[in-house]
Amino acid sequence: MARPHIEPYVETSVAWKRMTLPGFPKGMRYKMLSFDTDTGACSMKVLFEPGFNLPPGMSYSEMEMFVLSGSLTVGDATHGPGYYFCVPAGVAMPAIVAPRGAQVLMFYNYGEPSFVESDSDHPNAERHRYSAVNAYENLSWTSTNFFPATASGCLVKVLKFDERSQAFTFLYCMTPNFWQDNISYHDCAEESYHIWGTSWMMQFGNLPTGGYFWRPPYINHGAFACKYGTLALGRTDSQLYNHFHFNPWTTPEENLERAASRIQHWKPELYNWVATGDHNHPVDFEYPGDHGHSHGDVPHHHGDQNLAHSHAGRARKVRRKK
Amino acid sequence: MKFIRNKRSREAERWFKQEAREQKTRYRKIVAEQDALAPKRDKWVDAFLERIQTRGFNVHADMLRKIPKEQIPKKPKRRFKVVF
Numbered sequence: 001m002a003r004p005h006i007e008p009y010v011e012t013s014v015a016w017k018r019m020t021l022p023g024f025p026k027g028m029r030y031k032m033l034s035f036d037t038d039t040g041a042c043s044m045k046v047l048f049e050p051g052f053n054l055p056p057g058m059s060y061s062e063m064e065m066f067v068l069s070g071s072l073t074v075g076d077a078t079h080g081p082g083y084y085f086c087v088p089a090g091v092a093m094p095a096i097v098a099p100r101g102a103q104v105l106m107f108y109n110y111g112e113p114s115f116v117e118s119d120s121d122h123p124n125a126e127r128h129r130y131s132a133v134n135a136y137e138n139l140s141w142t143s144t145n146f147f148p149a150t151a152s153g154c155l156v157k158v159l160k161f162d163e164r165s166q167a168f169t170f171l172y173c174m175t176p177n178f179w180q181d182n183i184s185y186h187d188c189a190e191e192s193y194h195i196w197g198t199s200w201m202m203q204f205g206n207l208p209t210g211g212y213f214w215r216p217p218y219i220n221h222g223a224f225a226c227k228y229g230t231l232a233l234g235r236t237d238s239q240l241y242n243h244f245h246f247n248p249w250t251t252p253e254e255n256l257e258r259a260a261s262r263i264q265h266w267k268p269e270l271y272n273w274v275a276t277g278d279h280n281h282p283v284d285f286e287y288p289g290d291h292g293h294s295h296g297d298v299p300h301h302h303g304d305q306n307l308a309h310s311h312a313g314r315a316r317k318v319r320r321k322k
Numbered sequence: 323m324k325f326i327r328n329k330r331s332r333e334a335e336r337w338f339k340q341e342a343r344e345q346k347t348r349y350r351k352i353v354a355e356q357d358a359l360a361p362k363r364d365k366w367v368d369a370f371l372e373r374i375q376t377r378g379f380n381v382h383a384d385m386l387r388k389i390p391k392e393q394i395p396k397k398p399k400r401r402f403k404v405v406f
Contacts, residue, residue: 004349005406022333037342040334060326089326110325112334124323148382181373182380202366203404205359219406223370246379247395248367252406 003041003189006034007213008204016047023115027052027098030106033193034214040112043191043214045105048072048098057118058092058125061111064160064169066135066233068195070102082136084159086169088129090122105193105233107169135159135171144172148242151180151224156234164287166239174199174226183222183245185255188238190215197230202248218252218259349405356405363404371395 016029027049035042041061048070067083074085075094087093089110106113121127133139141155153175160169167188174197183202194211202223207213215221243259250258264271274282330338371394378386 004345006345006349006352007405009348009352020333021337022331032341032344035341035345037345040330040338042341060328062324089323111328112330112338114328114334122326124326126323150383151380152384180380181370181377181386202370203363204356205362216406220404223366223373244380244382246371246374246389248370249395249398249400249402251403 002038003034003036003214003216005214005216005219007215008207009033009212010208010210011045011212012208012210019046019113021113021115023057023117024113025052025054028054033212034191039110041109042112043105043107043193043212044113045103045193048102048104050098050101052096052098052101054096054115055117056092056094057115058090058122059087059108060089060114060116062089062109063087063113064105064107064109064235066105066159068103068105070098070100072102072104073097073099079132079134082134083132084135084169085132086130086160088126090125091127091130092118092121092125107235131160133159139171141173146240146242148244150242151178153178154180164284165237167235167237168240169233169235172232172234174224174230176227176229178224178226178229180222180224183220183248185218185220185243185252185259186236186240187217187243187259188236188240189217190240191235193233195231195233197226197228197232199224199226199230199232216252218255220248220250220255353405360402363402367397 011031011033014031016031019028019030029047029049030044031046033043033045045068063086065085065087067079067081069081071078071080072083073079074096108114135157139157139159141157143152144150144154144156155173155175157171158168159171162168172192178199191214192207192212194207194209196209198206198208198211200206201221203221204213243255243262245258374389375391375394376388378388381387
């Protein structure tokens with residue numbers, strides 16, 4: 001299991017824990033929101049105590065950080081609430097100081113939190129993918145551009161968009177008296193932290209300020225309502241499509257099957273091609289070396305290379321006890 | 323590059339196991355809380371099924387369609403789970 005379904009979880013009354021992982025200096029506390037038990041990837045709310053000082057360094061995992069309160073001095077610049085960073089694996093950040101303390105959300109996307117002191121990037125780092133923005137002041141609210149769309153009164157600011165998987169990180173708000181009478185599920189995992197405000201979902205009840213969820217794909221959520229407005233940070237791990245329906249009792253398995261069946265109607269040519277034998281491992285010509293499936297012993301071919309082959313056959317080394 | 327391979331230290335392994343344990347406890351608590359919410363949820367579901375017949379179901383954005391009574395789903399006999 002990667003990350004289990006954590007919904008709803010309210011962290012406000014939960015105690016802070018000291019960060020004890022190697023590499024991190026004193027003065028960092030955290031609350032775990034969700035944790036991938038396969039990889040260590042996780043989402044945390046983090047408290048930097050006044051005077052916290054992280055020397056220049058890098059992480060082995062891509063990391064996203066959003067400032068909730070207080071301020072952080074990163075190199076020569078000071079950033080307050082609403083500031084968002086996406087730091088690719090191996091990119092060395094300058095020293096990060098919290099002179100008066102700060103609270104942030106931190107997302108280690110592909111491995112457990114790690115920190116290695118360094119003045120320079122790792123040789124494999126992709127610095128061009130680094131991004132940082134003041135989401136409160138320098139981005140505008142837009143309506144959601146997913147079709148079918150959420151009801152009016154749900155607005156977003158996109159902070160990060162992965163062009164290949166279409167995973168994205170976004171601020172969203174629900175205006176006062178927002179409501180939407182349908183049940184939704186997605187093909188992606190979805191995550192949210194309520195920065196301010198309370199919203200309601202028919203399955204889970206109220207999610208207040210400090211409320212959080214990590215929801216795996218195909219799980220029903222909604223109808224939706226929000227009386228006084230909500231500001232939240234959301235993330236997905238791939239494309240978000242709103243599969244709307246009105247049956248409260250369907251299971252994730254039924255929802256998955258319905259989603260697969262619908263692809264037949266949306267993209268019949270593509271569906272037929274993929275469903276035909278030997279076409280189930282297509283290659284993206286922009287990523288020829290990464291064909292995105294686990295290598296079993298089933299013969300297959302990639303894209304338009306008509307040579308069937310298998311990746312099996314490499315004998316595993318067995319370590320014998322002496 | 324989203325992740326750079328590295329060897330996990332012993333301290334990190336310990337931390338990893340501890341977090342996995344704590345998450346199991348959190349998960350169980352959430353399931354128990356959500357089970358306790360079942361009577362309220364049943365009422366919310368009844369109200370939802372009523373609203374989509376009278377006011378309408380959000381097909382897309384604010385586009386509403388009233389659902390005829392014969393299309394309203396019936397509660398199956400299996401247990402109604404919301405946390406998976």
